[in-house]
Amino acid sequence: MSETLSALRAARLVPVVVLDDARDAAPLAAALVAGGLPVAEVTFRTPAAADSIRAMADRGDMVVGAGTVLTSQQVDRAVEAGASYVVSPGLSRAVVERCHDHGVLALPGAVTATEIQAALELGLTTVKFFPAGxxxxxxxxxxxxxxxxxxxxxxxxxxxxxxxxxxxxxxxxAAVGGSWMVPRDRVQAGDFAQITRRTSEAVALASEAESATAKASV
Known part of the structure; x- marks a missing residue:
């Protein structure tokens, strides 16, 4: 198991972040860390993605990945910016193989048995299940x-x-991805105190869920 995957397993939660302005990346990262969750998936849905990943990864105390990665070229940009894992909505051989070339964790989307078998054939051990709901x-x-x-x-x-x-x-x-602790409108408004609160609550809720599962298995 890669160190990155181990870190995601330990965190149990992966905040899925959309940043419209790279200047928000640093305070957002600080808010997540303060809330007890030094993890982020920054989606490639805006032009600010690469610079945002770089700002967060440069802290040195976060596991930062790139999300909504659709092409091998985006993999290159994400890794150059400091992403240690790459998430895709679907399964792309080109994206997975480029991740392997860079030595970063690939988490492609797979929701059917056929897609999962295709992922296994590419040497993957973990996939994104999207859209889960x-x-x-x-x-x-x-x-x-x-x-x-x-x-x-x-x-x-x-x-x-x-x-x-x-x-x-x-x-x-292994972990659950979500955006409820990092709503886009709160990031745009600069309300990082609320994001810290939401993150702390999410971490506490995950811990409660873990404890309940452990008791049920005894």
């Missing part, structure tokens, strides 16, 4: 985990405080 949710992951026992999942999409426990209770789930 409209692809069967936690029950679908639990069902897929049965025949693919060595695979782990990072579900994203439609996950929040109300259903977080459902996903974290599944042993095959």
């Amino acid at each position: 409209t692809s069967g949710g936690a029950p679908a992951i639990a069902a897929l985990a049965a025949p693919f026992g060595d695979l782990s999942f990072v579900p994203t999409g439609g996950i929040g405080p109300k259903n977080l426990h459902d996903y974290l209770a599944i042993p095959a789930v």
